Amino acid sequence: MTYDADRVDEHSVDHVSELELLRDDSAKVTWVNIDGHGDRETFSQMGELFGLHALALEDVMNLHQRPKFEDYGETDFVVLRMPSMTPHLDLEQVSMFVGESFLITIQERPGDCFDALRDRIRKNKGQVRRRGSAYLAYSVLDAIVETFYPVIERYGDQLEELETRVLANATENVVPEIHAIRHDLRMLRRSIVPTREVLSAMARADAGDPQDNTHIFLRDCHDHTVQLLEALDTNRELASSLMDLHLSNVSMRMNEVMKVLTIIATIFIPLGFLAGLYGMNFDGHVSAWNMPELRWRYGYPFALGIMGLTAIGLVFFFRSKGWLGKGS
Known part of the structure; x- marks a missing residue:
């Protein structure tokens, strides 16, 4: 895509050779968007055509780069991560070369979030x-x-849905x-954290150019x-709180089970004593x-009868203490 204020x-x-025609008019801005990472020969030709640094081209081929910003003099190199839910989280690497009159974006695969931007360029909306x-x-x-x-x-x-489920059903394993x-x-x-650092570094780098106020937008x-x-930290705290709530529910449920078992065992202790006494x-x-x-x-x-009265007496005693149902 090439454009200026009028066209x-x-x-x-x-093929890379076809891009040479687009580089003839330096008054226009050229945006080259590449889907896939091709091969080293292709990027080598791109480097020769646009004056891209060899180290930056090596980083493009490495799909496990941390988001970063590097200044190579005439060209800036940026690596970011673009998220998508397909349906699980996927963080696609996007590499960018920013030159005086061109921008090259390189993605791992087709499909991106730039359609609205392309539409603004086509319809001449905004300042692009x-x-x-x-x-x-x-x-x-x-x-x-x-x-x-x-x-x-x-x-x-x-997380809000999980919270509702945890409160509604304490036994569900979430x-x-x-x-x-x-x-x-x-x-x-x-x-996001290194992306913040990238934007901060780019804003500082552009702030030195009095003819360009892009650093304001970058800030x-x-x-x-x-x-x-x-927002992310809020969700992380909510996730931690949900985990604590779930573990608390599990612990309370286990305590209830242990309380019932303890009461049953306590009732049978004197009964066992009486049975042992009369069994001598x-x-x-x-x-x-x-x-x-x-x-x-x-x-x-x-x-x-003695055993039954003992058991009944213990049950009433536990109820009076509030250990078994409501206290009397």
Whole structure:
């Protein structure tokens, strides 16, 4: 895509040599958007055509770059991460070369967040057509930063839904879902924090040019990353609170189970003592003190009655203390 204040042209090219025609008019701004990372030969030709540094081209081929900004004199090199939900979180690497009259953006695959920007250029809306490549670079950066908002909001909605489920059903196991969200939030933070540093460095670099006030817009974009981090930290705190709430519910449920088991065991302790006492079977003929109930006609019902009364007495005692249902 090439444009100036009066005209915009769009081209689809299959070879680097076709871009040479677009470089003839330096008065226009040229935006080259590349889908995929091609091969080293292609990028070597791109480097020769646009004067790109070899080290920066090596970084383009490495898809595990941390967001960064590097000044190579005539050309600035920027690496960012562009998020998407497909349906899981995906952080695509976007590399940018910003020259005096050109911008090159390199993505991992087709599909991006620049359609609204392209439409503004086609319809001559906003300031893009009247500004240079630095402002176009800012517009691309701003579009990438804006894509983080719906992603973070989506995680916020998921956390609110999980909170409702945890409060409604204390037995539901939501730990895997919370762990997955916390992992994605960490990944987002690892992308946004260096992005904030990139925008700050670019704003400082552009501030030295009195003819260009793009640094003002870059500072505004930098403020957006600060807002994103605040929203992200809020979601992380909510995720941690949800985990604590879930673990607290599990602990309370376990305590209830242990309380019931303890009460049952406590009731059977005296019953076991009575059963053991009357199970000694000392002969009553040897001594009058030896189990006088052993040959009593009502000895067995008497022992069962004592056990039953003991159990009932303990139940009423536990209820009076509020340990079993409501206190009487």
